[in-house]
Amino acid sequence: ILNVEQSPQSLHVQEGDSTNFTCSFPSSNFYALHWYRWETAKSPEALFVMTLNGDEKKKGRISATLNTKEGYSYLYIKGSQPEDSATYLCAFGTGFQKLVFGTGTRLLVSP
Amino acid sequence: DVKVTQSSRYLVKRTGEKVFLECVQDMDHENMFWYRQDPGLGLRLIYFSYDVKMKEKGDIPEGYSVSREKKERFSLILESASTNQTSMYLCASSFLRGYNQPQHFGDGTRLSIL
Numbered sequence: 001i002l003n004v005e006q007s008p009q010s011l012h013v014q015e016g017d018s019t020n021f022t023c024s025f026p027s028s029n030f031y032a033l034h035w036y037r038w039e040t041a042k043s044p045e046a047l048f049v050m051t052l053n054g055d056e057k058k059k060g061r062i063s064a065t066l067n068t069k070e071g072y073s074y075l076y077i078k079g080s081q082p083e084d085s086a087t088y089l090c091a092f093g094t095g096f097q098k099l100v101f102g103t104g105t106r107l108l109v110s111p
Numbered sequence: 112d113v114k115v116t117q118s119s120r121y122l123v124k125r126t127g128e129k130v131f132l133e134c135v136q137d138m139d140h141e142n143m144f145w146y147r148q149d150p151g152l153g154l155r156l157i158y159f160s161y162d163v164k165m166k167e168k169g170d171i172p173e174g175y176s177v178s179r180e181k182k183e184r185f186s187l188i189l190e191s192a193s194t195n196q197t198s199m200y201l202c203a204s205s206f207l208r209g210y211n212q213p214q215h216f217g218d219g220t221r222l223s224i225l
Contacts, residue, residue: 004153031210043115044154044201046213089154093210097142098169101153 006102023090027071032093117217134202141207143185
């Protein structure tokens with residue numbers, strides 16, 4: 001059974017703080033690593049899909065890195081804003097584009 | 112924008128009922144997926160389909176079946192609903208080509224089985 005672990009489970013930061021989360025996944029049979037943002041009462045929204053070791057992706061104040069050899073990915077948020085409050089999910093891509101999701105990191109940003 | 116529409120946001124059914132959850136996408140995606148989300152657990156894949164009339168079991172298919180008669184529509188069926196199927200159900204879709212395709216999700220259906 002594939003295991004995808006995310007840490008921390010939850011995080012409470014002040015507006016303007018920078019923060020980062022970790023996703024750990026199997027280092028073998030790697031196809032892709034996905035990051036999604038899931039705001040309350042909305043649908044999960046894709047942030048990044050990374051497929052190559054050493055990949056770095058950026059979208060505004062959010063960026064992600066990928067290390068497939070050691071099986072981890074980091075998601076960084078620079079200068080957190082209250083609208084960044086959400087659950088951040090990572091998912092390990094297997095064959096046929098099946099995804100195995102972690103349990104998520106719940107981020108709360110206070111003004 | 113990709114639109115994945117699930118037929119209901121909230122649904123209450125009784126034990127033993129046959130329950131249908133419908134999902135429609137408007138982006139001509141080949142892949143469609145059904146997940147359930149429970150507290151403390153990640154999204155878990157129930158079934159997926161990569162083409163019309165094709166279906167593959169996910170990680171937790173027991174007690175469920177699916178139907179894909181048209182490319183844009185993927186239905187999840189609870190043959191005889193039980194209380195342990197009370198959950199949030201999410202539908203998603205994606206293109207088939209390559210491994211760099213994100214999945215696009217619906218808003219979810221919160222299903223309660225009484």
